[in-house]
Amino acid sequence: MNFIGNDIIDLRHPPNIGVEKNLRYHQKFLTETEQNLVPNLSQQNIWLLWSIKETAYKSFVKQGAPIGFYPKKIHISSLVEEDGKHAATVKYEDLITQTTSVVSEEHIHTLTRTEPTTQNSKIFRSIPNEVSACLRHELTKSIAQELDVQPENISISKSKKNVPLVSVKQSNVAIDVSFSHDNNWGAFVYEINFLK
Amino acid sequence: MTREEIKPTFIDILKKYTPSTIIWDSITENDSIIGKLNVNSARFVDLIIDVEDAFEIDIDDERMNQIITIKNGIDMVESLTANP
Numbered sequence: 001m002n003f004i005g006n007d008i009i010d011l012r013h014p015p016n017i018g019v020e021k022n023l024r025y026h027q028k029f030l031t032e033t034e035q036n037l038v039p040n041l042s043q044q045n046i047w048l049l050w051s052i053k054e055t056a057y058k059s060f061v062k063q064g065a066p067i068g069f070y071p072k073k074i075h076i077s078s079l080v081e082e083d084g085k086h087a088a089t090v091k092y093e094d095l096i097t098q099t100t101s102v103v104s105e106e107h108i109h110t111l112t113r114t115e116p117t118t119q120n121s122k123i124f125r126s127i128p129n130e131v132s133a134c135l136r137h138e139l140t141k142s143i144a145q146e147l148d149v150q151p152e153n154i155s156i157s158k159s160k161k162n163v164p165l166v167s168v169k170q171s172n173v174a175i176d177v178s179f180s181h182d183n184n185w186g187a188f189v190y191e192i193n194f195l196k
Numbered sequence: 197m198t199r200e201e202i203k204p205t206f207i208d209i210l211k212k213y214t215p216s217t218i219i220w221d222s223i224t225e226n227d228s229i230i231g232k233l234n235v236n237s238a239r240f241v242d243l244i245i246d247v248e249d250a251f252e253i254d255i256d257d258e259r260m261n262q263i264i265t266i267k268n269g270i271d272m273v274e275s276l277t278a279n280p
Contacts (some may be wrong), residue, residue: 068230069260190275
């Protein structure tokens with residue numbers, strides 16, 4: 001299992017605007033070393049670093065890390081830009097993961113880096129009050145197509161550790177899934193392990 | 197400050213960052229802020245800053261890491277207002 005994580009940030013969501021002017025805000029989750037990984041602390045760069053940490057956190061929780069909010073214990077140790085993508089290495093205690101982020105004018109989407117052929121991922125736009133329902137609908141539809149079953153046979157829940165779980169005909173199946181939404185944007189990624 | 201004084205203000209701040217779909221009558225102090233109340237983790241930082249401003253306290257990284265449930269948050273404020 002790859003312990004997939006993903007995160008999407010809507011850069012036009014009003015609470016996400018102006019973060020670069022709020023020193024207290026980014027000091028709550030970025031170390032000085034991490035602040036030096038980007039050329040400047042613009043809105044885009046601050047949310048890029050956030051998105052990397054959030055994605056890695058989701059992966060680390062699946063690997064046994066505790067639930068909670070401890071962003072400075074999750075360290076981004078390297079960040080490089082290649083071909084328009086931002087590749088990062090992230091550590092928490094003895095766990096390590098790699099992430100890839102794509103930044104556009106409207107959003108930032110980060111994924112844990114795994115074997116691309118085994119993953120299905122999608123980004124979509126909705127309206128804020130419907131993005132959560134839309135996300136479940138899109139994810140269910142996509143998994144149903146992959147498994148060749150009816151969407152109504154698939155249900156998505158969360159474990160006590162807030163990790164998404166997929167059931168097909170009321171039986172848990174080996175699908176590693178992560179989903180995220182922020183205001184207008186939703187995103188998911190999953191991997192069906194038995195197809196490997 | 198006492199818990200009775202802290203709780204209404206803490207809950208009011210929390211409500212700014214919880215989805216409108218949350219049914220507050222079913223929420224207890226032991227429910228987790230990010231998990232059960234579905235507070236987006238980016239908004240969790242806003243919540244912490246608002247709590248700092250409202251109670252004139254400083255919640256450092258180590259203390260912030262310990263706030264999982266509503267009870268943890270209220271306990272933290274109680275402790276910091278008693279021993280700033």
